[in-house]
Amino acid sequence: MELVCPAGSLPALSAAVDAGADTIYAGLRNATNARHFVGLNFSAERLAEGIAYAHGRGRRVLLAINTYPGPHGWSQWTSAIDQAADLGVNGIIVADPGVLEYAARTYPRLDRHLSVQASATSVEALTFYREQFGIRRAVLPRVLSLAQVTQLAENSPVELEVFGFGSLCIMAEGRCFLSSYVTGESPNTCGACSPAAHVRWEEQGNGTLETRLNGALIDRFQDGERAGYPTLCKGRFHVGGRMGHILEEPTSLNTLDLLPELHTAGITAVKLEGRQRSPGYVAQVTAVWRAAINACTDNPRGYRSAWSWQEALADLSEGSQTTLGAYHRPWQ
Amino acid sequence: MLDKLRLSLGPCQYFWPRTELERFYADVADSPVDIVYLGETVCAKRREFRPEDWAGLGRELRAAGKEVVLSTLTLLESRSEMGMLRRLCENGEFLVEANDVAAIQLMQQLGIPFVTGPSVNIYNAATLGIYRQLGLQRWVMPLELDRRALTGILEATGPNRPETEIFAHGRLPLAWSARCFTARYHDLPKDHCGLRCMEHPEGLSVETQEGDRFLTINGIQTQSGRICNLLPHWRDLRAAGADILRLSPRPRGTTALLHAVANAFAGDGKALASVDAETAETCDGYWFGEPGMHRHHEVTMGDARR
Known part of the structure; x- marks a missing residue:
């Protein structure tokens, strides 16, 4: 199984390589990718350095060009595809059919992976993207149970990649407009969910801290409570007479325990989320997953996730909590 | 000269009892709506109407002069849902609204024309052109696009454009999850949800x-x-290129609204006054390139006072 790790900067990229990533995925410093945060991502020059570092050690680099261009930004996306080809990346990760068609026509030998943002959940959808745009691989959305992933893998016309660890999107990716409903910016159009420019942290006189997104109150923390970033699906709201995390709690996805099942199902690659994270984070998470995948590949039947791995990942998780998410039916 | 703007009723997003669905669509048959979308787009477990019931209702509405389109499930997760989708696409009688790329794949294989719903991501003319070649006859613009994006896409598309439909009234379907939030609210597992959505006719x-x-x-x-x-x-x-405006069913007031809109289209300048009275709870930001929850006319009213 291939280990695919995130890099939002050159130090993160080299940290991932050094810690044992097989493949690193990155984005350009603009709205063409789904982690378009201030101070993050690569200029063409820095990406060239990163590619040289990875290729020099036998690793691969993928470029995520996985947002949806509107009619007025179109040339920025085709130019990102051109840059990917010029720089010699090993593949591109794309969601928009128009961009996929441009890449397939212009650079037929450049591997195309279907981004999670395309939200393909069935053999029929995967077949569509393979027949129309010749995709080699698809990243599955985090909405399928393990049984559904296994069944899909049995009949998939393309390689499959699944998310193993990191921030948990609880909505079907590429089909969630919560962020643009509140802020005007969404993952599809701007490459950002609940963007920082719209966030306000407000200390109240009585020791409580309020977090707001474009004015809307997302959460309110009592003195001493650990305050989280106001990702809007992880806030506390009122429904009926109740108040709480009505959509999801601040928690991270962690599928370390499912590795043997994913391996047996024939999943090609496991992806770690977190291009917005620090090089130190990337190094630690990559090292844990490298050890786990090696253990699983050596002896799938005898595999058990080590307590030290789980402890390390819990420390790096949102709210220090992890979940199997949709893979585990009771979560749904 | 622009063609007449048409009015559509989108698929019912809620889970209503069978008798309520029958009553609701009997009123719709007598209303001035042009196009009616039928079917379950949210959850495969909602089966007050089975596929043959929707088709039967479709025939009645067609006899009443309505164009009928069958809408597909949006988030497809299991093989049984795919089987339902396949039967719907092969219905042979009615046009189908694809709410997932899987439905597009099935219909282009069958060589039949199709409509795309608001959750199929068409953000640019290149994508619209690809689907057009595969049989796209009409598209519902994605919810978060604005006027500028629409005119840009249509200008770049040129004369061979499909019909354009815009979600113009109702609660916006913003996100889809593996998790059932209604079951979670009731502390029930999704697989034993007791179909509690029926207790919440408007969510x-x-x-x-x-x-x-x-x-x-x-x-x-x-x-x-x-x-x-x-x-x-x-x-x-209309000026920006919309051919059809979509209203989304609500438990109350839908047919009255259809009448009011039809009167407005026919030139009655006061027909929408009762709709405007509801402004406390409405939004229109997406169309103006603002956050979807915003009310643009409030801003312009504020500007006018300055």
């Missing part, structure tokens, strides 16, 4: 801790808290 209201209406939960779907209302701007939508 469950989600409010911020300050009491602001924020979102609406409806099974695995999350909707806007506010009602999207682009109807006062219908001339602007």
Whole structure:
């Protein structure tokens, strides 16, 4: 199984390589990718350095060009595809059919992976993207149970990649407009969910801290409570007479325990989320997953996730909590 | 000369009892709506109407002079759901609204024309052109696109354009999840949910801790808290290229609204006054390139006072 790790900067990229990533995925410093945060991502020059570092050690680099261009930004996306080809990346990760068609026509030998943002959940959808745009691989959305992933893998016309660890999107990716409903910016159009420019942290006189997104109150923390970033699906709201995390709690996805099942199902690659994270984070998470995948590949039947791995990942998780998410039916 | 703007009724997003569906669509048959979308788009477990019931209802509405389109499930997860989708696409009688790329794949294989719903991501003319070649006859513009994006896409597409439909009134379907939020609210596992959605004919209201209406939960779907209302701007939508305006069914007031909009289209300048009276809970920001929850006309009214 291939280990695919995130890099939002050159130090993160080299940290991932050094810690044992097989493949690193990155984005350009603009709205063409789904982690378009201030101070993050690569200029063409820095990406060239990163590619040289990875290729020099036998690793691969993928470029995520996985947002949806509107009619007025179109040339920025085709130019990102051109840059990917010029720089010699090993593949591109794309969601928009128009961009996929441009890449397939212009650079037929450049591997195309279907981004999670395309939200393909069935053999029929995967077949569509393979027949129309010749995709080699698809990243599955985090909405399928393990049984559904296994069944899909049995009949998939393309390689499959699944998310193993990191921030948990609880909505079907590429089909969630919560962020643009509140802020005007969404993952599809701007490459950002609940963007920082719209966030306000407000200390109240009585020791409580309020977090707001474009004015809307997302959460309110009592003195001493650990305050989280106001990702809007992880806030506390009122429904009926109740108040709480009505959509999801601040928690991270962690599928370390499912590795043997994913391996047996024939999943090609496991992806770690977190291009917005620090090089130190990337190094630690990559090292844990490298050890786990090696253990699983050596002896799938005898595999058990080590307590030290789980402890390390819990420390790096949102709210220090992890979940199997949709893979585990009771979560749904 | 522009063709007449047409009016459509989108698929019912909620889970209503069979008798309520029958009553609702009997009223729709007598209303001035042009196009009616039928079927379950949210959850495969909602089966008050089975596929043959929807088809039967479709025949009745067609006899009443309506164009009928069958809508597909949006988030497809299991093989049994794919089987239902396949039978729907092969119905042989009615046009189908694809709410997932899987449905597009099936219909282009069958060589039949199709409509795309608001959750199929068409953000540019290149994508619209690809689907057009595969049989796209009409598209519902994605919810978060604005006027500028629409005119840009249509200009770049040229004369061979499909019909354009815009979601103009109702709660916006903003997100889809593996998790059922209604079951979670009732502390029930999704697989034993007891079909509790039926207790919430217009979803469950989600409010911020300050009491602001924020979102609406409806099974695995999350909707806007506010009602999207682009109807006062219908001339602007028409000028920008809309051929059809979509209203989304609500438990009360839908047929009255259909009459009011039809009267407005026919030139009655006061027909939408009762709709405007609802402004406290409406939004129209997406059309103007603002956050979807915003009310643009409030801003312009503020500007006018300055």
